[in-house]
Amino acid sequence: MKEVSGGVCAPKGFKAGGIWCGIKASSKKRDLALIYSEQNSTAAAMFTTNRVKAACVQVSQEHIAGGKLHAIIANSGNANACTGEAGLAAARRMAELAADEFALSPADVAVASTGVIGVPLPIAAIESSIGALANSLRGDAAGHAAALEAIMTTDTRVKEFSAEIEIDGIPVRLGGMVKGSGMIHPNMATMLCFITTDAVIDREPLNASLRSAVRRSFNRVTVDGDTSTNDMVIIMANGASGAPRITEGSPAYELFARTLHESCVKLARAMARDGEGASRLVTVTVNGAADETGAEILAKSVAASSLVKAACFGADANWGRILCALGYAGVEFDPRQTNVRFRSISGEEIAVCANGESIPFSEEQAKKILSGEEIEILVDVGAENGSATVWGCDLTYDYVKINGDYRS
Numbered sequence: 001m002k003e004v005s006g007g008v009c010a011p012k013g014f015k016a017g018g019i020w021c022g023i024k025a026s027s028k029k030r031d032l033a034l035i036y037s038e039q040n041s042t043a044a045a046m047f048t049t050n051r052v053k054a055a056c057v058q059v060s061q062e063h064i065a066g067g068k069l070h071a072i073i074a075n076s077g078n079a080n081a082c083t084g085e086a087g088l089a090a091a092r093r094m095a096e097l098a099a100d101e102f103a104l105s106p107a108d109v110a111v112a113s114t115g116v117i118g119v120p121l122p123i124a125a126i127e128s129s130i131g132a133l134a135n136s137l138r139g140d141a142a143g144h145a146a147a148l149e150a151i152m153t154t155d156t157r158v159k160e161f162s163a164e165i166e167i168d169g170i171p172v173r174l175g176g177m178v179k180g181s182g183m184i185h186p187n188m189a190t191m192l193c194f195i196t197t198d199a200v201i202d203r204e205p206l207n208a209s210l211r212s213a214v215r216r217s218f219n220r221v222t223v224d225g226d227t228s229t230n231d232m233v234i235i236m237a238n239g240a241s242g243a244p245r246i247t248e249g250s251p252a253y254e255l256f257a258r259t260l261h262e263s264c265v266k267l268a269r270a271m272a273r274d275g276e277g278a279s280r281l282v283t284v285t286v287n288g289a290a291d292e293t294g295a296e297i298l299a300k301s302v303a304a305s306s307l308v309k310a311a312c313f314g315a316d317a318n319w320g321r322i323l324c325a326l327g328y329a330g331v332e333f334d335p336r337q338t339n340v341r342f343r344s345i346s347g348e349e350i351a352v353c354a355n356g357e358s359i360p361f362s363e364e365q366a367k368k369i370l371s372g373e374e375i376e377i378l379v380d381v382g383a384e385n386g387s388a389t390v391w392g393c394d395l396t397y398d399y400v401k402i403n404g405d406y407r408s
Helices: 055-064 084-101 123-127 130-135 141-151 203-215 251-273 292-304 306-313 319-327 363-370 397-404
Strands: 014-019 032-047 068-076 109-114 160-167 170-179 192-197 232-237 281-289 339-344 349-354 374-380 386-393
Touching: 014 130, 014 141, 032 055, 032 130, 032 141, 032 192, 032 203, 055 084, 055 109, 055 232, 068 084, 068 141, 068 192, 068 232, 084 109, 084 123, 084 130, 109 192, 109 232, 141 170, 160 251, 170 251, 192 251, 203 232, 203 251, 251 281, 251 386, 281 292, 292 306, 292 319, 292 374, 292 386, 306 319, 306 386, 319 339, 319 349, 319 374, 339 363, 349 363
Parallel strands: 068 109, 192 232, 281 374
Antiparallel strands: 014 032, 032 068, 032 232, 160 170, 170 192, 281 386, 339 349, 339 374
């Protein structure tokens, strides 16, 4: 795999664009995005597990059922969630508007929204701007950047990737973007993720590779313990590369799936680093559990602990909070075999707990390690093979400030 430029426009046959249409009335930042494939694309998706699902999620679930998409239309500034039948009608209208621009069926268009919950979507603003949105489409990095800006809310950093692999000597590209900063917790998070590829691949292997990638990336991110109403990850494969068809279990599939996984991990880490108000990316790795699932649950419990997150903010080596979070995770392990270490991005490491007990360590060195922008919490809970990594962030004063006046 090699990195290339262009984001969702890096693969052949894809265009993207974004404009300001007035949904964000108090801002002139772009708030309406479109991603379009010149060819009908094989598509797969995953959606929020929250029982309260936004209108866009309900409509996109219907449209993705056929396994094909031509386009994705997305807005920020309004979640179109908890808006009743009027919200569903607005989401369907968004699909119709995009479809009409390209003589498509509305079922060929996925719909996404993000922003404030419980406020009617101003669909008239989208209706009056759909022509300008279609005209904004470009097949280059600028088109990708415009679409990405249009789906961002409290994000402070762009989160994107584009990569190239070779299948039988033919270049195949993948590109993606994600928005997500707060209301983030596994299964999934407040995130919109759109991935494009010019690979030739059927729906079954595409779906299998996406689910595997999401399980070990976006479903291992936690910022604040809240799972949103609008989460979705959509991948479109238009086959424009002309490479041989990727079949599940083949070497080409393994390469494609690995590249997709690594790219989603990159996006997941970027979301955690950009957690609302966050000053540190916190990576929690648990080793030695009975199996991967147990290790994942333990790591999530530590990463999601408000007390652990607050200690990371204060650069306080309070390892007792880590053992406490492990203890209520609901997974069997022996605290008497549990060890805890902290590691910095430069590789400097310090052990703070051995066999479930305190050991002498330098508070000064620990504070130095925990003061970095990226820190790792390494936990060994036994001698089994279960291992998992989860990404989170610290809990700062700014998180409360951002979410205390989110609607205003």
